[in-house]
Amino acid sequence: MIKNTLNRTTRADVAREAGTSVAVVSYVINNGPRPVADATRHRVLEAIKKTGYRPNSLARALASGTTKTYGLVVPNIANAFIASFAHALQQEALRNGMVMLLGDAGDSRQRELELINNLLSQQVDGLFYNSVDRHPYIDVIQASGTPLVMLDRVEPDLNVNILRVDEQEAARQVTAHLLSHGYEDVGIICGPIEMFNTQDRLSGWRQALAEAGVTEHPEWIFPASYTREGGYFAAKQMLKGERLPRALFASNETQAIGCIRALAEHNITVPAQIALVCFNGTEQSAFHVPSLTTVRQPVSEMAKKALAMLAAPKNEAQLCEFSHQLEIGESCGCRAGKIGKNETYHY
Amino acid sequence: MIKNTLNRTTRADVAREAGTSVAVVSYVINNGPRPVADATRHRVLEAIKKTGYRPNSLARALASGTTKTYGLVVPNIANAFIASFAHALQQEALRNGMVMLLGDAGDSRQRELELINNLLSQQVDGLFYNSVDRHPYIDVIQASGTPLVMLDRVEPDLNVNILRVDEQEAARQVTAHLLSHGYEDVGIICGPIEMFNTQDRLSGWRQALAEAGVTEHPEWIFPASYTREGGYFAAKQMLKGERLPRALFASNETQAIGCIRALAEHNITVPAQIALVCFNGTEQSAFHVPSLTTVRQPVSEMAKKALAMLAAPKNEAQLCEFSHQLEIGESCGCRAGKIGKNETYHY
DNA sequence: CTGAAAGCGCTTACAG
DNA sequence: CTGAAAGCGCTTACAG
Numbered sequence: 056m057i058k059n060t061l062n063r064t065t066r067a068d069v070a071r072e073a074g075t076s077v078a079v080v081s082y083v084i085n086n087g088p089r090p091v092a093d094a095t096r097h098r099v100l101e102a103i104k105k106t107g108y109r110p111n112s113l114a115r116a117l118a119s120g121t122t123k124t125y126g127l128v129v130p131n132i133a134n135a136f137i138a139s140f141a142h143a144l145q146q147e148a149l150r151n152g153m154v155m156l157l158g159d160a161g162d163s164r165q166r167e168l169e170l171i172n173n174l175l176s177q178q179v180d181g182l183f184y185n186s187v188d189r190h191p192y193i194d195v196i197q198a199s200g201t202p203l204v205m206l207d208r209v210e211p212d213l214n215v216n217i218l219r220v221d222e223q224e225a226a227r228q229v230t231a232h233l234l235s236h237g238y239e240d241v242g243i244i245c246g247p248i249e250m251f252n253t254q255d256r257l258s259g260w261r262q263a264l265a266e267a268g269v270t271e272h273p274e275w276i277f278p279a280s281y282t283r284e285g286g287y288f289a290a291k292q293m294l295k296g297e298r299l300p301r302a303l304f305a306s307n308e309t310q311a312i313g314c315i316r317a318l319a320e321h322n323i324t325v326p327a328q329i330a331l332v333c334f335n336g337t338e339q340s341a342f343h344v345p346s347l348t349t350v351r352q353p354v355s356e357m358a359k360k361a362l363a364m365l366a367a368p369k370n371e372a373q374l375c376e377f378s379h380q381l382e383i384g385e386s387c388g389c390r391a392g393k394i395g396k397n398e399t400y401h402y
Numbered sequence: 403m404i405k406n407t408l409n410r411t412t413r414a415d416v417a418r419e420a421g422t423s424v425a426v427v428s429y430v431i432n433n434g435p436r437p438v439a440d441a442t443r444h445r446v447l448e449a450i451k452k453t454g455y456r457p458n459s460l461a462r463a464l465a466s467g468t469t470k471t472y473g474l475v476v477p478n479i480a481n482a483f484i485a486s487f488a489h490a491l492q493q494e495a496l497r498n499g500m501v502m503l504l505g506d507a508g509d510s511r512q513r514e515l516e517l518i519n520n521l522l523s524q525q526v527d528g529l530f531y532n533s534v535d536r537h538p539y540i541d542v543i544q545a546s547g548t549p550l551v552m553l554d555r556v557e558p559d560l561n562v563n564i565l566r567v568d569e570q571e572a573a574r575q576v577t578a579h580l581l582s583h584g585y586e587d588v589g590i591i592c593g594p595i596e597m598f599n600t601q602d603r604l605s606g607w608r609q610a611l612a613e614a615g616v617t618e619h620p621e622w623i624f625p626a627s628y629t630r631e632g633g634y635f636a637a638k639q640m641l642k643g644e645r646l647p648r649a650l651f652a653s654n655e656t657q658a659i660g661c662i663r664a665l666a667e668h669n670i671t672v673p674a675q676i677a678l679v680c681f682n683g684t685e686q687s688a689f690h691v692p693s694l695t696t697v698r699q700p701v702s703e704m705a706k707k708a709l710a711m712l713a714a715p716k717n718e719a720q721l722c723e724f725s726h727q728l729e730i731g732e733s734c735g736c737r738a739g740k741i742g743k744n745e746t747y748h749y
Numbered sequence: 750c751t752g753a754a755a756g757c758g759c760t761t762a763c764a765g
Numbered sequence: 766c767t768g769a770a771a772g773c774g775c776t777t778a779c780a781g
Contacts, residue, residue, distance in 0.1 A: 063547070063774095065773095065774055065775085066774065066775065067774085075751075075752085076751065076752040076753075077752085077753095077774090077775085077776095078751070078752055078753080078754095078776085078777080079750090079751060079752075081775075081776060081777080082750095082751090082777095085776080088777065088778095089750075089751080089777085090750060091750070091751085092750055092751085095750080095751080107545060109519070109522060109523055109546065110523060110774085110775080111464075111523065111525060111773090111775070112520075112523040112524050112525075112775095113460050113463050113464045113469070113524065113525055113773090113775085114464055114757090114773070114774035114775035114776090115774080115775055115776075116460050116757090116775090117458075117460045117461055117464055117756095117757045117758065117759085117773090117774080117775070117776095118756075118757050118774075118775040118776040118777085119757085119775080119776055119777090120757075120776095122460070132485075132489070133485075133489070138479075138480075138485070142479070142480070142506075145506065154520065156503065157504055159489075159492070172456070173459075173501065175456060176456055176457060176458065176459040177459050177460065178458060178459075178460055198454060199456065283685070283686070283689045287689065312689055313689055315691065316689045316690070316691055316693075319691040338630070339630070342630045342634065342659055342660055342663045343663070344662065344663055344666040344691065346663075410758095412757095412758055412759085413758065413759065414758085422767080422768085423767065423768040423769075424758090424759085424768085424769095425760085425761080425767070425768055425769080425770095426767060426768075428759075428760060428761080429761095429766095429767090432760085435760090435761070435762095436761085436766075436767080437766060438766070438767085439766055439767085442766080442767080457758085457759080458757090458758050458759065459759095460757090460758080460759085461757070461759035461760090462758080462759055462760075463759090463773090464757090464758080464759070464760095464772095464773045464774065464775085465758075465759040465760040465761085465772075465773050466759080466760055466761090466773085467760095467773075
């Protein structure tokens with residue numbers, strides 16, 4: 056056996072000090088499942104204080120079969136929206152007395168699988184999962200019997216809990232807002248073309264154009280990674296074209312920021328020369344110059360519901376769709392905003 | 403005992419399937435510490451595949467006395483610099499075959515203590531710790547015997563590993579750069595006044611002013627939280643004054659962004675009317691409009707060293723100071739930059 | 750109200 | 766090369 060090189064005191068030390076059995080120490084610490092006489096409890100509490108005892112949660116988890124821990128797998132925590140969602144989930148877990156283990160796949164499918172295996176090995180009581188692309192390792196998770204809530208869209212025939220907003224509809228709506236300003240030449244910086252959410256946001260954009268009777272220009276569709284660099288180089292690409300669109304839909308906030316930087320380097324200002332809206336804004340949107348008109352997801356409520364879905368008794372898989380919010384900033388061109396005065400519409 | 407409600411296969415199932423003892427299964431999985439005949443190994447591997455066995459890392463950790471896990475406690479992960487440092491540490495841990503558990507205190511001292519206790523209960527093999535304020539719970543950690551590396555400045559008489567850059571010197575240098583443009587009226591947005599790093603950055607700023615023979619104006623010292631809101635409201639405060647400084651030092655990138663937003667709302671442009679530099683920039687600095695002149699910490703190298711310090715045999719506490727980098731952007735007024743062409747100076 | 754003891758799923762010294 | 770068995774630090778049904 057490995058020697059206890061750290062000065063760890065165990066439950067046995069406490070029991071010895073208090074002159075009780077180890078079971079009673081457990082009863083005191085866990086407030087059950089057996090009652091303990093007040094005097095005994097007192098002695099145990101004193102012994103704990105005196106010995107500086109700290110329960111070993113590994114041993115507890117092994118014996119009890121529950122870790123009080125959830126896992127969260129995200130494609131890339133560098134994405135501000137994902138970070139804010141992760142934060143909301145952590146907060147909500149905390150409130151429920153659970154710990155949330157965060158796994159960041161860094162956009163790597165292989166890393167994602169490693170993370171999932173790792174979290175399952177750690178015996179998490181449940182998993183929240185936003186996958187890197189459209190082939191999530193749902194089968195691996197389901198085979199383990201671990202409760203699961205998917206945080207993005209998956210193949211419709213899979214029997215899993217899903218929690219999300221209708222991204223297509225949200226994209227349609229924010230694009231419609233952009234079009235309401237009368238712009239006719241409208242481009243899009245979308246995500247990697249093979250991804251589900253790229254397709255959804257692209258479809259929404261397309262639908263809004265069609266509904267407004269505006270012609271779609273395929274040469275103004277710019278696939279890009281969901282990063283600042285992605286938005287930046289997409290805009291650079293656009294600037295090489297012979298004609299510039301008058302308005303743009305960026306598929307997330309980070310892309311929008313990269314895009315605006317690239318435009319600025321060519322002395323093109325937003326919204327005066329090119330108007331812009333984006334998807335999945337965060338608190339950051341209001342602080343940008345110009346402030347960003349954006350789709351916002353109600354991350355706090357979503358987090359609450361996500362936790363509830365995992366805690367729920369094992370029944371049918373649920374699909375839970377949330378409505379989005381539209382936050383109007385300066386970038387679309389219809390107002391000059393001050394912080395705290397952005398208008399928000401709920402759908 | 404709790405029933406195994408999940409369809410967990412254990413090592414015993416694998417042993418039965420392979421017709422060996424459980425010990426041999428361990429030897430195969432861990433590649434030791436005893437040799438295993440090739441034929442036996444093969445049978446075990448087959449049995450693992452067939453049963454879909456996944457080792458329980460809790461049980462392994464309990465038996466082996468090591469979790470292969472480090473903990474990281476940070477004051478607020480919403481801070482972009484801290485997020486980038488956390489990311490670098492995670493990457494480096496990964497490379498060493500370790501897992502990093504991230505604990506975000508959300509600027510709450512109480513939450514910070516909870517996190518530390520939680521991580522210690524989880525038997526982390528080591529802890530990285532950047533405290534919310536100047537009273538870190540070093541005693542609690544040391545009492546547990548868990549190896550520790552502090553990631554910020556602490557009372558000098560404490561016997562702990564410390565890893566950091568000399569923030570005072572870095573602040574002095576970036577302020578000196580600002581002053582080299584000839585500005586005479588120079589303000590500072592600093593952090594919460596009681597914090598060590600606020601004091602360090604303030605001292606550096608002050609020293610640079612003194613060296614340049616520039617008068618310090620106490621009314622241009624604006625304490626603020628290290629957030630966008632902090633920078634925003636500090637600037638609003640400044641705008642109420644009867645005279646505006648010509649140049650500003652913001653104590654982190656996030657404050658700088660909030661500050662620039664506030665200035666923009668009053669049609670004051672950076673650097674034309676107010677020049678600005680900031681501390682602890684991230685990749686974001688280069689994408690801002692204007693791009694930010696900033697002190698950068700070499701987070702990757704620091705992360706590498708941090709891991710090495712924890713892994714090192716238990717010897718004397720080390721103090722490891724890294725040199726910073728100065729990244730010149732547009733905000734200080736000396737150049738118009740393009741992304742990827744920012745100049746960086748190493749100190 | 751209290752305690753002896755089995756069990757959680759592993760690791761590993763020891764004996765063969 | 767292989768296995769029986771003790772032990773990691775807990776929980777909890779069971780018997781008193």
